[in-house]
Amino acid sequence: MRKLMMATVLTGLSCVVVGCGEGDAPAPNVGETKSVEPQNVAVASTSEAESDAPSRLDLDEPAPPLDQVPALRLTPADQPSPADVPSPAAEPSATTELTIGDAAPPISIAKWVKGDPVEGFASDQVYVVEFWATWCGPCLAGMPHIASLQTEYGDKVKFIGVSAEEEEVVTEFMGQESRGGKLWSEVLTYTIALDENRQTNAAYMEAAGQNGIPCAFIVGKSGTVEWIGHPAAIDDPLKQVVDGTWDPTAARAALLAEREADKVMQEIGPKINAALQKGDYKTGVELIEQLIEKFPENGQFKQARFQFLLKGEMFDEANKAAEEMIKASNDSALELNQLAWTLATSVSGPGPDLDLALTAAKRAEELTESKDASILDTVGRILFKKGNIEDAIVIQKKALEIVGADMKEQLEASLKEYEAALKGDDTEAKPADADPAKTPEVDAAKPAEGDAAKPADDAVN
Numbered sequence: 001m002r003k004l005m006m007a008t009v010l011t012g013l014s015c016v017v018v019g020c021g022e023g024d025a026p027a028p029n030v031g032e033t034k035s036v037e038p039q040n041v042a043v044a045s046t047s048e049a050e051s052d053a054p055s056r057l058d059l060d061e062p063a064p065p066l067d068q069v070p071a072l073r074l075t076p077a078d079q080p081s082p083a084d085v086p087s088p089a090a091e092p093s094a095t096t097e098l099t100i101g102d103a104a105p106p107i108s109i110a111k112w113v114k115g116d117p118v119e120g121f122a123s124d125q126v127y128v129v130e131f132w133a134t135w136c137g138p139c140l141a142g143m144p145h146i147a148s149l150q151t152e153y154g155d156k157v158k159f160i161g162v163s164a165e166e167e168e169v170v171t172e173f174m175g176q177e178s179r180g181g182k183l184w185s186e187v188l189t190y191t192i193a194l195d196e197n198r199q200t201n202a203a204y205m206e207a208a209g210q211n212g213i214p215c216a217f218i219v220g221k222s223g224t225v226e227w228i229g230h231p232a233a234i235d236d237p238l239k240q241v242v243d244g245t246w247d248p249t250a251a252r253a254a255l256l257a258e259r260e261a262d263k264v265m266q267e268i269g270p271k272i273n274a275a276l277q278k279g280d281y282k283t284g285v286e287l288i289e290q291l292i293e294k295f296p297e298n299g300q301f302k303q304a305r306f307q308f309l310l311k312g313e314m315f316d317e318a319n320k321a322a323e324e325m326i327k328a329s330n331d332s333a334l335e336l337n338q339l340a341w342t343l344a345t346s347v348s349g350p351g352p353d354l355d356l357a358l359t360a361a362k363r364a365e366e367l368t369e370s371k372d373a374s375i376l377d378t379v380g381r382i383l384f385k386k387g388n389i390e391d392a393i394v395i396q397k398k399a400l401e402i403v404g405a406d407m408k409e410q411l412e413a414s415l416k417e418y419e420a421a422l423k424g425d426d427t428e429a430k431p432a433d434a435d436p437a438k439t440p441e442v443d444a445a446k447p448a449e450g451d452a453a454k455p456a457d458d459a460v461n
Contacts, residue, residue: 099228110167128219
């Protein structure tokens with residue numbers, strides 16, 4: 001699948017919806033949207049607060065009225081930086097109770113659609129409780145990844161996908177074809193269950209102040225909540241929980257800090273929205289810097305500042321910021337890949353340091369031993385933009401040798417673009433120009449074909 005880069009910065013400012021909230025319609029196809037490479041997925045999610053707002057506000061497109069711009073929030077601080085960026089959501093509920101370190105509530109299930117029933121959380125067993133809906137495109141985009149994790153961990157982890165929809169809706173969905181051609185009942189290798197009168201949603205989502213799906217909760221061997229967040233960000237925390245190296249105290253502190261930052265965003269966020277809608281990136285940067293001063297450890301704000309600098313064509317500062325962030329991410333292939341992609345594709349024309357972007361991408365390739373198609377694709381794109389078309393073609397072909405089915409079509413399109421440019425047949429695609437094969441802001445997930453429209457009375461977090 002394709003990566004959704006950290007260029008999402010502020011959902012409602014320059015992003016596509018990669019999560020769904022109560023009142024949301026089925027996730028739309030946005031431009032030439034792309035499916036999502038699991039390890040590169042953005043982890044933002046939308047909430048009920050956004051239900052009347054546009055699902056996507058591109059910084060290059062006319063802005064909607066200010067009163068349609070939703071409030072801003074942060075994604076959980078313990079999630080990785082591709083979309084470790086602010087995104088809107090409702091203000092956390094005053095009744096929020098469930099957090100990391102608390103005993104996991106029991107789950108109330110009306111019917112087990114697939115897999116064996118889970119009567120309770122057994123000791124010495126790790127569980128993942130994930131909330132989703134058939135109409136939520138981002139949920140569907142990430143489900144094959146969850147299925148692969150279930151296969152990888154086997155009996156060590158029990159994955160449970162919980163939907164609050166009617167039985168006939170979920171049953172019909174299971175019989176539909178996924179984008180890969182297989183039935184969803186074949187794709188999903190983990191347990192699928194129906195919520196009992198939304199009791200499980202209330203015990204987990206509402207109690208934890210989570211307003212958007214998909215959302216996952218890791219329940220550890222001691223029966224406590226170890227982690228809360230977007231399923232796309234679950235890999236590292238889950239591995240650590242399983243092998244016993246996870247630090248729930250630090251994770252809890254990070255989550256509480258995120259909630260505190262969320263409160264500050266309620267005040268400053270609308271001012272940032274207003275500035276960006278006027279194209280006043282300088283003011284947007286200044287406001288983000290206020291947040292950085294208050295929360296110096298928050299990488300999300302630093303990434304937002306980086307993107308505003310790029311959008312505002314403040315390239316000297318943007319390149320300097322990118323260099324600092326790349327140094328800080330030297331051992332994270334995920335973050336390096338996202339930084340490289342954003343630096344290389346967020347804006348067209350000269351300004352961004354492509355040599356710096358290539359250095360970051362090559363380091364990411366080194367860390368993954370050239371076995372990550374998404375990273376190879378990033379390297380190829382940067383080489384193409386630098387004018388090294390033949391090298392770009394070589395690396396793109398290498399990526400296609402290891403790419404999964406969901407991402408293959410898009411990588412093939414990039415290869416054709418490069419080959420056409422080499423032959424001189426493509427008069428529009430120039431190495432130094434804007435990348436027509438990918439949207440600078442996002443590479444997001446399409447809902448699977450045949451997704452049913454969300455019923456008007458369907459209540460989903």
